[in-house]
Structure formats: structure tokens, C-alpha cells
Amino acid sequence: MDTSICLENVTVNFDDRFLLSEVNWTIEPNQHWVITGTNGAGKSALAAVLAGVGDIESGGVSGLPSRVGVVSFEAQADLIAAELKKDDADIMDVISEGTPVKEMIFEGCQDPQLANELVSKFGLSGLLERAFRKLSTGESRKVMLIRALTSKPDLLILDEPFDGLDAATLFMLQAHLATLISTVPMVFVLNRFDEMPDFITHVAYVEKGRLPHTVCRDDESAFSELYQLLHLKTTDLSVPEADPETALPALDPTQPLVRLTDITIKYGDTVIVDKLNWTIEPNQHWQLSGPNGSGKTGILSLITGDHPQCYVNDIFVFGFKRGSGESIWQIKQFIGYVSTALQWEYRVSTSLRNVIISGFYDSIGLYSKCTDRQKKIADQWLALLGMQDRADQPFNKLSYGDQRLLLIARAMVKHPPLLILDEPCLGLDDMNRQLVLALIEKICAGSETAVLYVNHHPEDQIAGIDNYLALTKNE
Structure with missing residues (x-):
């Protein structure tokens, strides 16, 4: 990515389900961001804007790259839903096996050599013939990651990329992402600050559909305050009784x-x-x-x-x-x-x-x-x-x-x-x-x-x- 991505006072509507309001945000080349905030604040919505999703009601977005790699629970759920829809459309006396993993990864793949390497590293070699919908949550997550990483993206949007992965796979993925920092800007949506990669340069804090805070990681005081905000712990819990x-x-x-x-x-x-x-x-x-x-x-x-x-x-x-x-x-x-x-x-x-x-x-x-x-x-x-x-x-x-x-x-x-x-x-x-x-x-x-x-x-x-x-x- 050679130019900045700019969101200037932009308001974005997501099918009347959620509204991002008056967001100002600039992502410079060579910056790597984490978007964080409470559940329902709009983290995933803000990341989705960078992928061209949502209806812009006011303001403007400029500098979006043409090729964006996306990994998210929503995209994963969409793939599962598409597989289920295929079942609904099938002739009643035909049992659909579903799309095999091999086809999910390699059809239209921009970098087959890297795909083969990642299939091996992610331990998916023995699953290439299995139907995608029959994978475990973690296995299907790995397929999503391979698809994004081999798309030769100009920008990577990784919404909770580490959730559902075992410790060994998480370490391997973080190491691979670290090799890309000089060539591909990355925007993460992370709920766990302890999973934040070392190469992250900035944090965007989303609250109620707005972007009130953007923090440079080098600003230790501001970063510490944001960290504490996101680690508040609820006290005086009382579990309701049974019926x-x-x-x-x-x-x-x-x-x-x-x-x-x-x-x-x-x-x-x-x-x-x-x-x-x-x-x-x-x-x-x-x-x-x-x-x-x-x-x-x-x-x-x-x-x-x-x-x-x-x-x-x-x-x-x-x-x-x-x-x-x-x-x-x-x-x-x-x-x-x-x-x-x-x-x-x-x-x-x-x-x-x-x-x-x-x-x-x-x-x-x-x-x-x-x-x-x-x-x-x-x-x-x-x-x-x-x-x-x-x-x-x-x-x-x-x-x-x-x-x-x-x-x-x-x-x-x-x-x-x-x-x-x-x-x-x-x-x-x-x-x-x-x-x-x-x-x-x-x-x-x-x-x-x-x-x-x-x-x-x-x-x-x-x-x-x-x-x-x-x-x-x-x-």
C-alpha cells in the first residue's frame, strides 16, 4: 500500500443493523493497527469499511486498496451459510458432500506455492478432500487464513484471527505475519490485548459506533490507560436462581x-x-x-x-x-x-x-x-x-x-x-x-x-x- 487510507467524517450504515457515525481515521503506509472496544461497539464494522462494506451516508473514504484479504467470524459464517444454502438447493434424492477444502483454498488462488506451504504448516494436508463444512471451527479458520494470506493482498484485515487456534498454530501464524510487516499493512480486530503482535504501531478504540480514541503504541501513558479500560473487571456478580x-x-x-x-x-x-x-x-x-x-x-x-x-x-x-x-x-x-x-x-x-x-x-x-x-x-x-x-x-x-x-x-x-x-x-x-x-x-x-x-x-x-x-x- 503506497498511499494513505483516509476516513473523513464518514457515516456508514450496515443494512440498518449498525451505524458508524462521523469517523475520522487515517492509516499511513507501514502502519499496523489494532481495533478494539467492547462488544457491540463497532469494531468489526469499522474493519469492514476498509473492505468496502457498508453504505456511506456522509463523509468520504479514500485510498482503499483494490485487493484486500479478510479473515473474520462473519466471513467464516457466510461461507458456512453458503454451504448450507447449497444443501437447500440440492435435488432431494442427491446427498451433497459439500465443497472440498482443496477447492476452497486453490480455486482462484494467487499464490499456489505459498498455499501449499501454509497447508503443510497448518496441518491441513490430510484434510484437502474433506468437505469444508465438516471441518472443526479451528480447521475452517485455518482455511480462511490461507485464502487471505495467498490472495496477494495490499491490505490484510484480520478480525480475531487467533481465536479457535491451538497454541502451536497461533505461534506459527504470528511468526508468518511478522514476515509480512514490510510489505503488507495489517489491521487487526482483537479483544485480547495479550495477543497483540509486537509489530502493531497504533490502536483504535471504538465506542458506540464512534472512534473517540486513536493511540500510538509508543505513547506509553495513553496506551496504558486504554489497556486498563479494556481490562476492567465486573464485581459483585449474582447468578439468577433456577426455575x-x-x-x-x-x-x-x-x-x-x-x-x-x-x-x-x-x-x-x-x-x-x-x-x-x-x-x-x-x-x-x-x-x-x-x-x-x-x-x-x-x-x-x-x-x-x-x-x-x-x-x-x-x-x-x-x-x-x-x-x-x-x-x-x-x-x-x-x-x-x-x-x-x-x-x-x-x-x-x-x-x-x-x-x-x-x-x-x-x-x-x-x-x-x-x-x-x-x-x-x-x-x-x-x-x-x-x-x-x-x-x-x-x-x-x-x-x-x-x-x-x-x-x-x-x-x-x-x-x-x-x-x-x-x-x-x-x-x-x-x-x-x-x-x-x-x-x-x-x-x-x-x-x-x-x-x-x-x-x-x-x-x-x-x-x-x-x-x-x-x-x-x-x-
Whole structure:
């Protein structure tokens, strides 16, 4: 990029979902920026303007390069949605396998040699023939990164590029990005200041659709103040009580919640999990970790009954031996669940209050008449999350981070015997992440819910979780 990018008093409308107002911002050549701010502030919207997205209502934008590489949760979700749309359009008697990873990466690729190198570095060589939609969250993230890095961009926009990546992959990616600093300007959207690359020169702080602060990293005083602002921690938390009128059936306290015996997960000749034994007792909290592709998501789906191989394995959950005639809903009623995949599925336009209430019914959307007590509990959760004034707004108009907060409340609302949190902090800024971690800690401190916490970030450990299962990836 040889010229500056200038946003001069620009107001940008994003399909009436969000408005950036009167933004003034200049990105000079050889500068590398981080955009930060709270959930819903407009971080991703500001980054999207640089990619030419949004309707400019006033002001002007100049100097945008013609080739921009973009990685974001929104772009990732769009690719998944496009794959799902292909399914909807298929002839009923034809089973679509989906677009293979190889085609996603190499069709129209500007730098096939670099693509091949990155495929190897990212550990995707064995997945090139697999359908993109069948990848794990971290694996599909890697595909997005390769597509952007091999597009020969004049500008790289990386919206939370490190989320969902294991530690080894994150280190490799940061090292690769460091080799590009003299040739490609980069703009990051990051909620974690501790993941900020050393080569970042400036920080843009977004608040309520405006850009009140831009800080040079060399200005130690201003940078420290901004860092402290984004690391504020909520105190005096109080988790709303469960609904006594819709209490779950009592479980036998002498039996484990989950017992997996010699579990094996394999696809064709590839063994992902080999003869795993694992027992989760009532009120026992676990952290599950492992690199991308080690089988974390597969194990979770065995427990929830969503994996096709759950009936060929020895699985005992909540008093049921899988395959003994139980229904999947008999299992799911005892589980609260949060994952990126759930967020992609939760595409309904119901209100924020109804999203939380839907947790009582384990439904995507709300299709049952709720009680006044359930409404009251939902409003207590909204107040705790600072969203009480948005109770009737549609869920699909929220930012990614705010959606995640709502889905966590949805999972916790019935105080389930087992709360499965699959990367619950993914996409959250520091303040909201600290809020979520404190909420999980409160649940762990109680006596009614066992927490199964899946996480890549060691600094996000929860007080009260003292059981750990670390998976390794079979080579």
C-alpha cells in the first residue's frame, strides 16, 4: 500500500443493523493497527469499511486498496451459510458432500506455492478432500487464513484471527505475519490485548459506533490507560436462581453423570480418538484441551448424542446406557451447551429475552408459552449482562460477542447437572470475557452443576476446575 487510507467524517450504515457515525481515521503506509472496544461497539464494522462494506451516508473514504484479504467470524459464517444454502438447493434424492477444502483454498488462488506451504504448516494436508463444512471451527479458520494470506493482498484485515487456534498454530501464524510487516499493512480486530503482535504501531478504540480514541503504541501513558479500560473487571456478580416450577428430574447421586469406556472415533482409516476412558462425577469440574483435530468436538458430541458413532461406543450418561431406548431429548435436558456451531445454527430473529427463555426448552427459538417466572429469570440475566434495555430487540441484530453472551446465559438458565462450554470466550472482549469467566466460576462454586470447559487459552483457567483431560492429535 503506497498511499494513505483516509476516513473523513464518514457515516456508514450496515443494512440498518449498525451505524458508524462521523469517523475520522487515517492509516499511513507501514502502519499496523489494532481495533478494539467492547462488544457491540463497532469494531468489526469499522474493519469492514476498509473492505468496502457498508453504505456511506456522509463523509468520504479514500485510498482503499483494490485487493484486500479478510479473515473474520462473519466471513467464516457466510461461507458456512453458503454451504448450507447449497444443501437447500440440492435435488432431494442427491446427498451433497459439500465443497472440498482443496477447492476452497486453490480455486482462484494467487499464490499456489505459498498455499501449499501454509497447508503443510497448518496441518491441513490430510484434510484437502474433506468437505469444508465438516471441518472443526479451528480447521475452517485455518482455511480462511490461507485464502487471505495467498490472495496477494495490499491490505490484510484480520478480525480475531487467533481465536479457535491451538497454541502451536497461533505461534506459527504470528511468526508468518511478522514476515509480512514490510510489505503488507495489517489491521487487526482483537479483544485480547495479550495477543497483540509486537509489530502493531497504533490502536483504535471504538465506542458506540464512534472512534473517540486513536493511540500510538509508543505513547506509553495513553496506551496504558486504554489497556486498563479494556481490562476492567465486573464485581459483585449474582447468578439468577433456577426455575423451581420446571426443575429437572432428579438423578441418582451415586452414579456418574458421564462414563465413556474405550471410546474410539474414526473416519475411514483415520483414528481421531483411540480407546479413551473418562468419567465425570456429579459436581466435578473438568477442563478439556488439545490441538485442533484432536477430537474435542467429537467427544462432546458423543456425550450429547449428536455424533453418528455414539451407538457403536460404550457410553453411559445421566443414568442411560446409550442405545437402550432413550431419546436424545432425555439426554439433552440435563445439559447446558455453548459452542460456535450452536451460534451458527441459532439464526432466528427472536428477542433477546426469548433466547434466554429458550434454554428452558432446549430449542432454537421459543415455540412454547413461557411462564412469568421464566420471564423474570430471563430479565435478571439480561440485567446481569447489561442488556436489560434491549430485552425485546432481535437476537440476529446483535454483534457476535453479544450473541455469545446471550447463548451462555441460555445454557446456564436452567442450572443443568452438566454445563458444556466449548470455547465460551471465543470472540469476546476483555470486559465481557472477565464477566463470563466470573459467571462460570460462580457456577463451579455451586453444588448443582458440573462444568466441562473446553479452552485453548491457559490464562482463562477457572477457579474451582481442578480436573484436566488433555488430548493429543494422532499423527
